[in-house]
Structures are given as structure tokens and as C-alpha cells.
Amino acid sequence: MNIGVIGGGSIGLLLAAYLRKSQFNVNVYTRSKRQAAHLNEDGITLYKNNQTEVFTVHAKVMDELCDLSDDIVFVTVKQFHIKAICEQMECKSSIPRTMVFMQNGMGHLSLIKKLPIETLFIGIVEHGAMRLSDTEVRHTGAGTIKIGAVQGTGVWSHLWKSLNSEEFPVVVLNDWLAIMERKLVVNSCINPLTTIFRVPNGRLVSNLYFLNLMRSVYEETVKSLNLAGQEGLWAEVLLVCEKTGKNRSSMLRDIESGNQTEIEAILGYTLRKGKEQGFEMPITKFLFESIKGLEQEEREKIE
Template sequence: MRIGIIGAGSIGLLFSWYLSEKHEVTLYTRTVHQADLINRKGVTLVKETEEVRKLPAKPMDEWVGGDDLTIITVKQYQLQEVLFQIEDKLDEAGSLLFLQNGMGHLKLIEKLQSSSIYVGSIEHGAVRESAARVRHNGAGAIRAAVFKGSLVRLEELANNAPEDFSIQVETDYYEILVRKLVVNAVINPLTAVFQVQNGILLANPFYRKIAMSLLEETLCVLETADKEKHYRDVVNVCEKTASNYSSMYADLSQGRRTEIDAILGFLIEEAEKRGVHCPYICNYYHMIKGKEFQGEVVT
């Protein structure tokens, strides 16, 4: 299958490396420099060892929509600009898979003219070490479902994914995004504010109490019934990625904009619609925004 990947951050590099094992992958980057570097040196995956895979890369403005499947891996706050660039090139025969944190992107993609649109979530730990180098810190689940259109391309992707990078096709896209949103809402802002690894949220009894309070409030805003399932999700991710730093922690420490608006910002909007009081969510939202403001964040 011909696959285009838009966005060459940690997730874009990770997907391009693994999927190029069985598919014809082209990686679309924000800069010409990064595309040139990948074309010359390939993409390096760092795990127990290092391995390079050669694949073509092009600047994002050269995407023409001719792939069987295009996977969009840019951050939530970059998505509107990307959609503006590609909207007039969408091929009716092509399919799109969106892999953003939060749920704010649903209102952006619902009007796109594409035969099939999928959304998904990723639990793999990955850090971009340089423009063509990604460290795979921990394996996790990749879940995806149909947002609209046909299941065909998504099933083809899942059936031909590498064994150590499997993709689970599920029936309810909303449930996938809610599960990931809950995990992100608890782990990302707390680890970024406390400046700790994920596992410390469980190991430190005081941080754990705050995490559970934030979890309860998040589930209240989302009116989610199965609280035990979401509790297990948060605990499992903290345990599996105990020595990792969250993406929000990494973004703040490197002076980048975070996805707090797509995560806690989205929850604040939902709380306002439903008349739900959410002091923990508001508190940590403004803490992260304050850190962004103080740190002269770049996008």
C-alpha cells in the first residue's frame, strides 16, 4: 500500500520507520532541510540497538493526495494549518488517518471531502532525538476506527502491520479518543507541572492522590460510566512508561507549545456546556499555560 505520512515529529518518524517494512512510505516534513536529511541518511530507530531504514521524504507542500492512505501525525494545534494546505488536494479515492491527542480535531475533520476518514490513538513512547532519529521508549497499543466512510484501507493497514507494531481496528472511534483523552488529561499536565517521570505519579502517595482527584473530575465532565476501566488505563500507562517523561513535559522543557488546549482546554469547554464545576482541570490548565507564557514557547 502507498502510504503518505504528514508530520515528521516523534510519531511521524516512528510510523515511517515501522510501516516502511511492508509498505511504500513517503514522509512529508515541515522543512526542506529535514526532507533532504532523511533522503540522504534515512530514518534511524533507537531501541535496544540502532537501525536505519531508507525512505523518501518531501516537504509538506509537495503532498498531492495520490496515496492510498495518508496518516496525519502533526500536533493538534498544527492541524488547522495543515488542513488548509491539503484541503484542495484531497483525492476522493484516498483515505486519511488522524493521530492527534485530545478531541478538538473532530470538528475540523468532519467536513473534509475524503472517501474514508479514520481516527486513532497511540500508546507507544517515542522521542525525536534529531530530525531523522527517533527513540522508541516503550511499546503500547495503537487503536483506530472509522470516523466516516469505508473500513477497507484501515483493515489493509492493520492486516499488513509489522508484528511488533500492531494496529487494533475497533468499532467506536469516540471510545478510543475518550480513553486516550482521560489518560492524557491525568498524566501529561501533572508530570509537566511536577517535573517528574510518569511512574512517580503512582510512587509518590501525594501525587497519586492528586492524580486520582483529577481523574475523577475528568470522568465527571465526560459523563463516563466505566470508571474502573479508565482507572486501569491510567495506572497501566504509568506502570508501562514509568521511566519515561510525558510529551507535555518534553515540550515544556524544550520551549515548545504543548497540546494543553486540546486536552484540558477541551474538557473545560465540555464542562461549561454541561454546567460542571472542574477546579482541578482549570487549575492545571492555567499552570501549563503559565509555564508556556513564562518560557517564551515556540511552535
Template sequence: MNEIKEHESREDCRQGEWMMSIKSEMKIGVIGGGSIGLYYAANLSKWFPVTLYTRTSRQSKAIQENGIALRENGREKRAIVRVKQLTEADSIDEDLLLVAVKQYHLQGMVPFFQQLSPDVSLLFLQNGMGHLFLLEQLPQKNVYLGTVEHGVLKEQDTIVQVRGRGMTNVSVYRGSRQLLEQFVSQTNGSFPFQFHQNYQNMMMAKLLANAMINPLTAVLKVPNGELIKNPYYHQLLTAMFTELVSVFPKYKSDATFNKVLEIIQKTAENRSSMLTDLENGRKTEIDAILGYVLKIAEQEQISTPMIQTVYWMIKGLENHLGLDQ
């Protein structure tokens, strides 16, 4: 059974109270031991039986021993969840699998998904839209898409720092919406999900924000808020938006641009995932974000010199760090 334990700090652990919730019969699996996977497994364990699938046995063992700690506003919540190494996942029996690995790992996971039952439903939680090209290779009847607005950072194998709570947006890529709606209805306002009728509009809203914020903050090595605070960086942001909506003209509006500015203001102190990836010597998701934009621009024969330049800069930084293998 999954449980959550909350306490003010590590030292105050013994004074914490066990917080129990009535469990749904729907079984949830979360694939990925990064910040998003840990965060979702811990939160969803309040309502569902959750199994977390990690890549390494080291992390799996650590979570078995210590649970998952969420640190937020000086408090710590610790969730105890079932955990397995992904190589042990030969008998998946979950109703819904949340796929929370990085974009660039998905191609290598296609054979894994292909050997799963077509009746297992999948919810993909990746940045960008590059993974949409892979979904047609999968046999699952129900494939769902999600975008994440939470700001979280993995500090250790079992510890996640919560920098800001937001919404999880979900939509149907193909199949029945019934199980997804049932899943959403059994969570509550402390960890909200919002259902969208049109997955393309939902994904594009996230893509535009990612394409403007992540690469620029990674190249400039600044927190998100500097893109507004510094007038020259703000001009770069505006120029990026202009090129992006030349590729996706349906989204050319003041409302779209203002939504990105609102995200930047809400996350002003945060360092983007692309920036933290580079700072920690990890490969970025630039191919799934700007790479996807450039692919569409090439198909439509649209010139995007600034997007191409920023893409090359990120790829160059990856190359410098030996991450482009």
C-alpha cells in the same frame, strides 16, 4: 523502494543486514517529521511504499541522505524512505495519509486537506480530541482516527529513541472501513494495530489517560511513575480522575482508573510528551486535551476547578517561555 537496515550500533553499521519485506501495493504517506511521523514512516516502510512529508527542507535533505534511525535497547534500525517537503505535496497520490503533526498545527492545515482529492483517505494520530471539531470541514470520504501507545522521542531530525512499544488503536470516523482494515491486515505483530468499532470510546480512553498524566507530570516536572510512587501526587491523580468522570460519567469506573494506573506503571521511567515539550521550549497540546474537557464541561455546566487550575498552570508555563503566540 523502502528498506530497513539493522545494526547493533553506529560503529557496527557495516555488519548489518538488509531486511527486505514483500511490499503491499497500497501507497502510504506520513505527514509530520516529529517523533511519531518518523517512527511510523520507518516501521511502515517494511510493508508499504512510504512517502514522508516534512515541514522543512533541512530535515527532508537529512533523511534523503541518512534515512531514519530507530534506536531501541542498544540496537539501531535504519529505514530508507521516500521523503518530500510538504510544500512539494501538490501531487499526492497515496491511498492513505497518516497525519502525525501536533494538534495545534491542524487548524492551519485545513486548506491543505481541502485541496486534496476527496478519494484520499486520512488517518489522524493526534493526542486529545480537539481536532474532532475540524473534521467536518474536510472533503475526504474516508476519515479515520487513531491513538498511539508507543513511547518515542526525536533526538535529531533523523533519529528517534524508542522508549517503549505499544499498540496503535484505529477506528472509522466516517466513510468505509474497507481500506483501513486492509491496511491493518498487512502489518504484523512487531508493529500492531487494533481496530475499534466505536471511535468515541477509543478516543476517550486515550483522552482520560492524557488528561491525567501529561498535565500533572508537566507541572510537577517528574517522570510518569512518580504519580503513583509519591502518595501526594497519587492524590492529585485521583482528584483529576474524579473531576474528569464528572464531565464524562459514562467512563466512571474502577476499571477505567486502573487502566490509567497500568499505563503509568508501564511507562514509569518515561517523561510525558507535555513535559518534554516544555523542557525543549515547544508549545504543548494542552488545548486539545484539557481545553477540550473544559469546553465540554462549560457546555454541560459542570464545575471543574482542579482541571481549570492545571490548565491555567500549563498555559502560564507556555506564556513564561514565550510559546503562547
């Protein structure tokens, strides 16, 4: 079986490494010729705890492909790149019949549902990962990959079973919308606060003042998504903070690197949902505008 991974960021490299570890043939599709060349020459180096493993992959530049002939393709780019990926798909002579989209937020759903593919999955990534170079990734926090079928089903149970392991669990759930909403709640609570305060995830639990703020964000978020009263959701937020306690959120790393964040897909989405229902979300709005402001500050430094 040939499996494609679009995106050579932290999640793309992490996923490609574990797919190779499960003995699949893996093609990594990158934005730059430089990264593709490095991956073809050096493979992917995976660091976890005190262990180091190297996996060979085939890498190609996404823009230079005429077609995507893999059996299944995982899309691991940031949410704000999805529109461009969908446009690129329209230019290919052939595209996969099955794709898995693994983005934070929910703003891209309307785009991916329009793709002319038979089977569409969403994947929720709860692992911590940090890209160290074009070819190196550190698995910083063990979590779970949750898979949900948006349309079609296909016969992919063998893939999920093969990829699933004690160090890289994969869980298939029936209610894909619930999966995404619960992940959105977690991201809304953790990512913006860690970014503003420049702290690792665990500090949101150990610092009482940060914890109180996070609870306020949680209350606004679940209300906007009509999830208030769902058992275990707040406990899930706390558990993610604790399990990834030493990790710096992807949004914080984006700001520190001068990159665009996924704030539009996360808090932008919940703010729109709240507005539709006619209630104010003052803390969420403050966080949204704060992150947008930080993006502008970092952008102006580069310019």
C-alpha cells in the same frame, strides 16, 4: 501500496519506520527542507532497547506539494497544526481518499470531518517515542496503536494486519468515540501533572501525593465526559503510567523545548464539557492555567 506520513516528529518517524519494516513504500511530508533532505539522504534510524535499524524513506516538504497521491495518509502533527493541514488540503489538486489522524485531544474532530475524503480514521498512539534528530527516533515505551473509523470503512484490514506485530501492536476497534475519550482521560491525568512536577510518568504512581492528585483529576475528567463508573478506566490510566514509567510525557518535552503544548485540545476540551454541564473543575482549571503560564514563561525567554 504508497503510504504518506505527514509530520516528522517523534510519532511520525516512529510510524514511518514500522511501516517500512512492514515493507510498505513510505513518503514522509515535513515542514522543513532541511529535515526532508536529511531523511532522503540518511533514512530513519530507529533505536529500540539495544537494537538499531535504518529504514529508507522518501521525504518531501508539505508546502511544496501540488497533490497527495498516496493510497492512505497518516497525519501525525500536533493537534494545534490540524487547522493549517486542512487549509493546505484545500489547495492541493488532489488529496487521498483515506486519511488517519493521530492526535491527542478531541478539539480537532469538527475540522477533520469537513475534509472531502471518503474514509476517515482516527488513531490513538499509546507508544512512547522520542525524536533525537531529524532522522533518529527512539522507541521508548511499547504500547498499542488503536484504530477507529469515523466515516467510511474502506478495505484496510490488510494494512492493519501487516503493520500489526508483537513489538508494534495494532488493534481495530468499532467505537472510535470511546477510543478517543479513553485516551483523553489518560492524557488529562498524566501529561499536565508530569509537566508541572517535571517527573517521568511512573512517578505519578510511585509518589502517593502525586497519585492522589491524579485521582482527583481523573474524577473531574470522567464526570465532564459522562464516563463515571466505566470499569477498568482508572486501571488503564495506572497501567499506562507503569508501562511508560521512564518516559517523559510529550507535554513535558514540549515545555522543556519551548514549544506549544496540546493543553487546549486536552484540558481545554474537558473544561468546556464540564462548563456545558454546569459543574466546576477546580483542579483541572488550575492545571490548565499552570500549563498556559509555563508556555508563556518559555515563550518570553525566547523573545
